[in-house]
Amino acid sequence: MIRSHSHDKHHHPRQPHSRHLQIVLIGQPNCGKSTLFNNVAGYRSVTANFPGASVTFTKSHVRIFNRVYNIIDLPGTYSLTSTDPAAREAQRYLLTQPIDVIVNVIDTSLLSRSLELTLQLMDLNIPMVLCLNMVDEAERKGIEINTEALSNQLGIPVFKTVASHGIGVKELFRETIKIAYSKKVGRHIRGNRDVELVIGRLSRFLKQSLHHPFAYSRHLLATKLLENDGFFETQIRKVQPELIGEIKSFRKELSRTHGRSSDEVINTERHALSMSIFEKVATFKKPKLHWKDRLDSVLMHNVWGYVFLLAILFIFFVLVFKIGAYIEKPLLSFFSTLSAAVMSRMNPAALFTVILKSILDGIGGGIAIVLPYLFPFLFGLSFLEDIGYLPRVAFLMDGFMHRIGLHGTAVIPAVLGYGCNVPAVMATRILESPRDRFIASLVSTMVPCAARMTIIFGLVGYYLGGMVAFFIYLLNLVIVALSAGFVSKLMPESTPGMMMEIPVYHLPQLKVILTKTWLRIKEFIIIAWPLLIIGSVVLSLSDYFHFTRLLNLMISPVTWILGLPVQVGTTLIFGILRKELSMLMLFQALGTRNVLSVMSHGQILVFTIFVVFYVPCVATLGVLYKQVRGKDTWAILLYTFTLALILGLLTRLVASLIW
Amino acid sequence: MENQLRLDQVRENQEVKVIEILGGWGIRQRLNQIGIHPGDKILVKRSAIMGGPILVRVRGADVALGRGMTKKVIVQEI
Numbered sequence: 242m243i244r245s246h247s248h249d250k251h252h253h254p255r256q257p258h259s260r261h262l263q264i265v266l267i268g269q270p271n272c273g274k275s276t277l278f279n280n281v282a283g284y285r286s287v288t289a290n291f292p293g294a295s296v297t298f299t300k301s302h303v304r305i306f307n308r309v310y311n312i313i314d315l316p317g318t319y320s321l322t323s324t325d326p327a328a329r330e331a332q333r334y335l336l337t338q339p340i341d342v343i344v345n346v347i348d349t350s351l352l353s354r355s356l357e358l359t360l361q362l363m364d365l366n367i368p369m370v371l372c373l374n375m376v377d378e379a380e381r382k383g384i385e386i387n388t389e390a391l392s393n394q395l396g397i398p399v400f401k402t403v404a405s406h407g408i409g410v411k412e413l414f415r416e417t418i419k420i421a422y423s424k425k426v427g428r429h430i431r432g433n434r435d436v437e438l439v440i441g442r443l444s445r446f447l448k449q450s451l452h453h454p455f456a457y458s459r460h461l462l463a464t465k466l467l468e469n470d471g472f473f474e475t476q477i478r479k480v481q482p483e484l485i486g487e488i489k490s491f492r493k494e495l496s497r498t499h500g501r502s503s504d505e506v507i508n509t510e511r512h513a514l515s516m517s518i519f520e521k522v523a524t525f526k527k528p529k530l531h532w533k534d535r536l537d538s539v540l541m542h543n544v545w546g547y548v549f550l551l552a553i554l555f556i557f558f559v560l561v562f563k564i565g566a567y568i569e570k571p572l573l574s575f576f577s578t579l580s581a582a583v584m585s586r587m588n589p590a591a592l593f594t595v596i597l598k599s600i601l602d603g604i605g606g607g608i609a610i611v612l613p614y615l616f617p618f619l620f621g622l623s624f625l626e627d628i629g630y631l632p633r634v635a636f637l638m639d640g641f642m643h644r645i646g647l648h649g650t651a652v653i654p655a656v657l658g659y660g661c662n663v664p665a666v667m668a669t670r671i672l673e674s675p676r677d678r679f680i681a682s683l684v685s686t687m688v689p690c691a692a693r694m695t696i697i698f699g700l701v702g703y704y705l706g707g708m709v710a711f712f713i714y715l716l717n718l719v720i721v722a723l724s725a726g727f728v729s730k731l732m733p734e735s736t737p738g739m740m741m742e743i744p745v746y747h748l749p750q751l752k753v754i755l756t757k758t759w760l761r762i763k764e765f766i767i768i769a770w771p772l773l774i775i776g777s778v779v780l781s782l783s784d785y786f787h788f789t790r791l792l793n794l795m796i797s798p799v800t801w802i803l804g805l806p807v808q809v810g811t812t813l814i815f816g817i818l819r820k821e822l823s824m825l826m827l828f829q830a831l832g833t834r835n836v837l838s839v840m841s842h843g844q845i846l847v848f849t850i851f852v853v854f855y856v857p858c859v860a861t862l863g864v865l866y867k868q869v870r871g872k873d874t875w876a877i878l879l880y881t882f883t884l885a886l887i888l889g890l891l892t893r894l895v896a897s898l899i900w
Numbered sequence: 901m902e903n904q905l906r907l908d909q910v911r912e913n914q915e916v917k918v919i920e921i922l923g924g925w926g927i928r929q930r931l932n933q934i935g936i937h938p939g940d941k942i943l944v945k946r947s948a949i950m951g952g953p954i955l956v957r958v959r960g961a962d963v964a965l966g967r968g969m970t971k972k973v974i975v976q977e978i
Contacts, residue, residue, distance in 0.1 A: 509938070636953055737927060
């Protein structure tokens, strides 16, 4: 089945640093790279059904057939020329890191377009295997690919897989490893003679004049220079800027002979080449219609689309609230009975008792108050992500997003923010312009994450009712929209706008959603919970030694403005570490689970609104600092703090009129 | 040439042929990458309200294109 033509024997200048074989997975966005990766590496790379679900690469040691390999799952990219930071990461990796073999993953139903990336990858002169993924979906669409013919065309092995079900994966990796050791590269596929002539001449010119070795083939370098790719041009500029003039004259020549810009000539050429290969290997049948094809006529409809969007979000909200409250009540009473039973046997004044009680309260708070809401919420979010609904939301909201100075793509990080702000800020990398990324980062950090959701539900929902909790979400949406609108007014700049693939719906497997939910809950259990217990102990110790008073005094200006009890002060500091801590520490600080006995309805509302809006947590600040500049991180910090203070004060005024 | 129009002016369910992509290097690259080149046939599936995006089908893929971007694509009805 496999016939590899080995043409080029020159060795790759990038020698592997590691003794393990480096296997790189690369492909266009949403072709199933991460699903394939998880299939061999265990669930480590978070997958979802939208383009741009992976914005950084995941590297993993994997044992296959009793040997250890390094498998690297790169973010999706359409081309070796990148237009956004996520794709740039893939481009840089491919061009600079040691790689033994490339697995080019392809969504089979999009083969003609995907071959354009394949052709560029083959120019890297690295052994490669083609993985035609999601063949089941392609066959349903009536597309049949002759793998043998395709393999002959490209000179590399071609495999069909359905990564989500593990079909064909073993065979794919067995061959991948074989190819890596054989060091065979594919055919050199060349296009139209008059274009190749110019590429060849530029390539020879570079061979003579360039004294600096590059880690990739000169054919690739010449092609990319003719394509006006900024990355390659910068590489030349760095070592031999005097060559740029000559390179430009090659571009001019190509453009003159073809009547359009040189990058268009190269792109058209590559497109034509891909099409001609595709037509030789593909056959078409009548597609089978499926519910997936009809769903969009409702969910993306100009009227019904919005009705369903609101309905879906509302049902989601109600379900999380109901399920959470249903589980919370019995758990709470269990833990307070337990705590009371233990305490009744101890000397209440002893330091040991104080510590034991705080540990018990820390554990109880995590299980009884946080987990009941966290689980249904993260489960639901994972489901919406995996079924492929998010790109539809982006489509529906694009028009609205333009009014606040962003575009539809920014909806994706914003929605992810409801789960956790950290991946949300990272997801802004799917946006091209730094300005859009900054505004989207601001939006992502202001969206109430799952941790803040537990506060909204656990405090406001529990004491003031579901409708008030729902109101906080609405208020947050309005404030976030106004903030984005305000900031984009300060940074007027027109940006390219949305370009997003709307993937086919995919009924997710329960196992995958559960694993993903578990991965996110594990975050809470291994990071937040210990912190919670430690925080709980620290608080009771500092109480015991009268240190809390000092802390509270320091924060008293804030609590004074908000009209909150002074004891609340320390909880606001804990909230910066992890947002849930604000609420759980509140119980500790007040010395009771029944908050209503110490705080009024109005104070509970003020506290929650302040906590929802004030500064992002430490982890979010960390990624924010990496993502946007330090100055911008400070700006976001100052802005959210001031905003929270103003909103808290306003809530206090309004609450004093109601209660 | 006659009956040339911008992609954002095409009505829903109309198939068109791409004549030209206006605009700079960045927009050309992005449209090419997603599979839209001069000469390609694309189907306009949906046009969102409030100046929202246009949903087109290009060689089996559904792609949402922002209104601003579609104004740069000159097409001809077929």
